[in-house]
Amino acid sequence: MLANAELTQDFTVLNQQYKKLIEALVAAVGIPAVALDVEITHEGNFRGFDGNKFYLVERGTLCARYQGRTVYVLDEGDMLLPDITGVSDDAISVVYGSEAGAHLCSYPALEFMRRVFSDQAAVKLWTRMLVTYAGLMLRITAANTPEDSPATPGFEIYQPGDVIIEQGDRADYVFNMSSGVAEVLVDNVTVGRIGEGEIFGAMAALTHADRSATVKAKTTCSVVKVPKEQFTELIKSNPATIHSLLIDMANSIVNLNEQLVGLRGHHGFD
Secondary structure, rough: EEEEEOOOHHHHHHHHHHHHHHHHHHHHHHHOOOEEEEEOOOOOOOOOOOOOOEEEEEOOOOEEEOOOOEEEEOOOOOEEEOOOOOOOOOHHHHEEEOOOEEEEEEEEEHHHHHHHOOOHHHHHHHHHHHHHHHHHHHHHHHHOOOOOOOOOOOOOOOOOOOEEEOOOOOEEEEEEEEEOOOEEEEEOOEEEEEOOEEEEHHHHHHHHHOOEEEEEEEEEEEEEEEEHHHHHHHHHHHHHHHHHHHHHHHHHHHHHHHHHHHHHHOOOOO
C-alpha cells in the first residue's frame, strides 16, 4: 500500500506485515482465484469491478479515489476490500481505478467469508489483518492531518523490559502483538504471557475499567495500537473479531489459572 503523503518507517513495517497476513489468509481460505486484467481507468470504477468480490493485486497498481482525490494506492500483494458505505450515493463513494493497468485475482466475498468463519486459524488471520489495516489507515490519516492537530499513534516498537501497559492506568487503546513476546504481571507477579497475533488490553477498554495488569516486553515487540472507540466500531461491524477476541481472552484465563495453580502448589496452599 502506498500513500500520497510522507510516511514514517513504522508505516513500512506495518505494510509488510499486512501483506504477509493477506498472503496467509488467502492460502488458508483456499478459493481458486479468477484472473482479471484492469485497463487504465481515470474515472469511476474499473470495468468488471464487483462490490461482492475481494480482489488481490498480483501485478500493477490500483488507486482508491474519494471525491476526486487519490487517497492511497494498492500495489502487489494488497487486497481490495470494497467500500460499502457509499455504494448508493456516488457523491460519497470510494472508486477504484488504475493509472497504468493491473492484473488482479478475484474471490467471491460471501464464500470467502464463509470459509473464514469456519476456520479458527483463518478467523485469527482475518482479525489481525483488519487491526493492521486500521493501523495503516491511522498513519495515512495522520500524515494528511495539519501539524497542529494531534495525531493518533497506530504502531510502536518496544524493547525488552519496556512497559506496554501499566497496571492501574486508564485504558485508551486495544493492542495487537504483531511480533514478539510479552509477559503479564499482576502486583509484580508474572501470571501469563502474550505472543504473536494475540489481541490484548481489550477487556479494560470495553468495560471502561482501569488496567488490571502490567504488560512488559520480554523480547523486542512490534505492537499495533487501536483507539478503544475505533476498536468498538470494528467489533460491531465484524463479528469475526469478537470470535477471535474471545479465543484470546479464554487462552488468557487458562494461562492465569495455570499460574495460580502453580503458585498454590509452590506455597503449599490447600
